[in-house]
Amino acid sequence: MPFIPHTEDDVRVMLDAIGVDSVESLFDEIPSSLRGVDLSSIPEGASEMAVTRLMRERAARDEGGLCFIGAGAYEHHIPAAVWELTTRGEYYSAYTPYQAEASQGTLQLIYEYQTMMCGLTGMDVANASLYDGASALAESVLMAVRGNRKSKSGRILMPATVHPEYRAVVDAICSNQGIAAESVAYDPDTGTISPESLAPWRGEDVTAVVIPQPNFFGRLEDVDALTDWAHEQGAQVIAVVNPLSLALVKPPGEWGGQGADIVCGEGQPLGAPLSSGGPYFGIMACRQKHVRQMPGRIVGRTFDLDGRPGYTLTLQPREQHIRRSKATSNICTNQGLLVTAATIHMSLLGPEGLARTAAACAANTRALVDKLTALHDVNEVFAGAGFHEAVIRLPQPVQPVLKGLAERGILGGYDLGARYPELSDCILVCATETKTEADIDAYADALAEVLERLGSTSAVA
Numbered sequence: 001m002p003f004i005p006h007t008e009d010d011v012r013v014m015l016d017a018i019g020v021d022s023v024e025s026l027f028d029e030i031p032s033s034l035r036g037v038d039l040s041s042i043p044e045g046a047s048e049m050a051v052t053r054l055m056r057e058r059a060a061r062d063e064g065g066l067c068f069i070g071a072g073a074y075e076h077h078i079p080a081a082v083w084e085l086t087t088r089g090e091y092y093s094a095y096t097p098y099q100a101e102a103s104q105g106t107l108q109l110i111y112e113y114q115t116m117m118c119g120l121t122g123m124d125v126a127n128a129s130l131y132d133g134a135s136a137l138a139e140s141v142l143m144a145v146r147g148n149r150k151s152k153s154g155r156i157l158m159p160a161t162v163h164p165e166y167r168a169v170v171d172a173i174c175s176n177q178g179i180a181a182e183s184v185a186y187d188p189d190t191g192t193i194s195p196e197s198l199a200p201w202r203g204e205d206v207t208a209v210v211i212p213q214p215n216f217f218g219r220l221e222d223v224d225a226l227t228d229w230a231h232e233q234g235a236q237v238i239a240v241v242n243p244l245s246l247a248l249v250k251p252p253g254e255w256g257g258q259g260a261d262i263v264c265g266e267g268q269p270l271g272a273p274l275s276s277g278g279p280y281f282g283i284m285a286c287r288q289k290h291v292r293q294m295p296g297r298i299v300g301r302t303f304d305l306d307g308r309p310g311y312t313l314t315l316q317p318r319e320q321h322i323r324r325s326k327a328t329s330n331i332c333t334n335q336g337l338l339v340t341a342a343t344i345h346m347s348l349l350g351p352e353g354l355a356r357t358a359a360a361c362a363a364n365t366r367a368l369v370d371k372l373t374a375l376h377d378v379n380e381v382f383a384g385a386g387f388h389e390a391v392i393r394l395p396q397p398v399q400p401v402l403k404g405l406a407e408r409g410i411l412g413g414y415d416l417g418a419r420y421p422e423l424s425d426c427i428l429v430c431a432t433e434t435k436t437e438a439d440i441d442a443y444a445d446a447l448a449e450v451l452e453r454l455g456s457t458s459a460v461a
Contacts, residue, residue, distance in 0.1 A: 062276055064409065066439050068368070070389045070430025071216070071414040072133065072163050073277065074269050076244070076357070077434055078341075079348050082271050086341040106336065107311035111299045113343040120246045121239075121263045122253020123285035127296040129335045133266025134169035136282030137162075137210070137240055139295050139329060140264040141174050141181070143286070144208035144236045147261075147293040151234065153205040154179040159193045161186050161215035162240060164419040179207075188422075191217040191382030191391065195225045206235040211260070213241050213249065217428065218365070218389025219382055220249065227256030236261040243283060244269040245387050247354035248362070262286045271345030272338055281335035281342070291315065295329030360433035361388035364440070368431040371444040375451065381426055389430045391416065391423065396454045398427055404450035410443055 006014075011023065020026060027035065046054070067075050085091070090105065110128045117126035130136040141156055156174075158167055158181040170181055182201075187194055192215065209230035213223050223239075230237045239252035239260040252260035268280040286294055292315070300314035349357065365388045372378050377395035394401055398415045405412035413427035420426075431440065 058276070062274065065406070065411050066409060066435075066442060067274075067411040068429050068431060068435075068443060069411050069414050070218075070432075071428055072165065072266060072268075073274055073280075074244075074388070074430065074432055075274055075434055076269055076432050078271050078273060078345065081348060082341050082345045085344050086337060091337065091340045104311055107299050107313070109340055109343055110297075110336075111301055111311050112347075113339050114299060116343065116346050117243075117283055117285055120243055120251065121241070121283075121285045122251030122259065123263055124253075124288040125291050125294070125298060126283070126285040127294050127298055129267065129339050130264075130282030130284055130296060131335065132278070132280045132282045133240075133264065133268075134163070134166045134282075135173070136264035136266075136284050137166045137238070138170045138173040139282075140238045140262045140284065141170055141179060141208065141210075142177070142329070143262060143290065143293045143295065144238055145179055147290050148207050148234075148236050151205055151207040153207055155201075155204070155206050156181045157184050157198065157201060157206055157209045157230075157235070158182065159184045159186065159210060159212060159215070159221075160420075161191065161193060161217060161219070161221070162210055162212045163216045166240065186215075186217075189382070190384045191215070191219040192221050192384065193226060194222070195229050198226075198229055202233065204233070206230070206233050208236040208238050208261075209233075210238045210240060211255075213239060213252070214245055214387040214389070217382055217391050218386040218430070220385045220387065223250070223252075223255045225256075227258070227260060231256065231258055239263045239265075241265040242269060242387065243267060244354065244358050244361070247351065247358040249387075259287070261290060267335075267338065267342055270342040272341060279335065279338060281338035357433050358387075361431070362386075364388070364431035364433065364435045365390055365429075367437070368429060368435070368440050368443065371440050372429070372447060375444065375448055378447070378451075381423070388432055389428055391426050392429055393423075393426045394451075395425075396451055398425060400454055401447070401450055402427070404453065405443075405446055408446040408449070410446045412443070412447070 015022065114126040114128065118124065130139055145154055156179060158170065160183055167181065174181065184193055184197055186192060187197070209226065211221055211223055211226050213221050215221055227237050237255070237260040239255065239262070241252060241263060243265055252263045263283070263285040265283050266280055267283045272280055284294065284296070291298070294315070297313055298315040299311055302310055302312060304310055346354065365386065369380050369390045369392070372392055373380050379393045381391040381393050392413070398417060402412050402415060413429040416426045416428055417424035
């Protein structure tokens with residue numbers, strides 16, 4: 001039964017006091033086309049036992065199979081201690097710290113997390129996380145528009161090599177606020193953005209340039225040249241990064257002559273399991289001069305009169321803490337549990353462990369590409385350096401190949417055709433440190449069988 005505490009008499013008394021005839025009258029400003037929603041697709045209520053069984057069946061879908069899909073969510077080894085500690089009651093039940101004096105443990109953990117994020121990104125300050133990588137990019141765009149006072153255009157240069165779902169979220173959040181994300185095409189040979197491709201915007205009023213590193217195709221962009229070009233135009237630079245890759249590649253704080261202005265990305269590679277797509281958490285860091293435009297919360301460390309360290313919320317630019325008109329965002333909480341896991345994960349691995357993991361990912365992907373492209377008519381699409389993903393062109397339609405691989409226990413990759421029509425015969429493959437030589441051989445053997453069954457010659461070229 002519905003858990004509604006008000007009786008019909010209660011509702012009538014309240015409506016009479018307000019001076020309206022019905023509850024529906026309270027929503028008359030909403031167009032009828034938006035209120036007449038068809039709910040026929042929503043199933044009937046179910047018992048606790050039935051719901052439990054359904055959820056177990058859905059959870060079982062994640063079990064088994066060798067996963068070579070990346071595309072923004074990655075299968076990494078997570079030390080057992082990470083979630084043994086994270087799910088302790090002290091962490092598991094902790095919520096966002098409204099009363100700083102009563103939340104010293106939570107605040108210290110967030111402070112340590114922020115310190116680690118600044119170390120990885122090379123930036124001055126980091127916040128206490130956002131919902132996910134996509135919304136972190138949208139918030140970064142809004143932050144750049146607020147912070148770049150020299151620009152009046154609200155124009156954002158958005159490379160096509162940025163994750164397509166990130167671009168869709170930016171469009172959904174920003175397009176109705178007078179902000180235009182203008183697409184920048186990639187080089188078909190390298191899968192990256194070249195400074196030459198930015199020539200049409202030279203001398204124009206551009207608010208910010210988004211630079212992914214690595215990009216959606218797993219390629220490494222020429223971040224120094226792109227960053228310097230953006231700053232020469234008076235635009236801010238928004239870096240979209242995989243935090244694990246920063247253990248190997250140059251951090252955004254060192255890009256070009258001045259470094260990036262804002263850094264964002266998905267924190268899932270740092271201790272969060274795949275979990276059917278979430279929950280994950282977004283990372284954000286920036287230069288000190290931009291800090292008052294940063295959404296969310298920032299935790300700082302101080303000392304009391306007796307010299308004992310303490311932790312406090314030093315910046316809270318949200319509508320519950322300040323006037324709504326002055327708030328930078330409606331972000332209302334950090335992803336505390338995921339941040340806890342990430343902090344423990346990074347503490348256990350340390351800089352050396354993170355670097356070894358990142359190097360293993362890059363090496364395994366190279367080994368995978370070499371094995372797959374040894375098959376006849378299977379080719380790597382883009383030249384140049386990459387991290388732990390690559391684009392492979394197949395001699396057969398993608399969906400039947402992926403289906404055939406799945407039947408053999410191989411999750412073979414991400415079909416690029418839906419997002420990139422020019423790559424309709426291509427898949428995005430990924431190999432993290434979890435993949436062994438035997439796993440890579442199993443993928444290559446399965447692909448050879450599937451291609452042969454579908455009518456392609458699968459002999460080694």
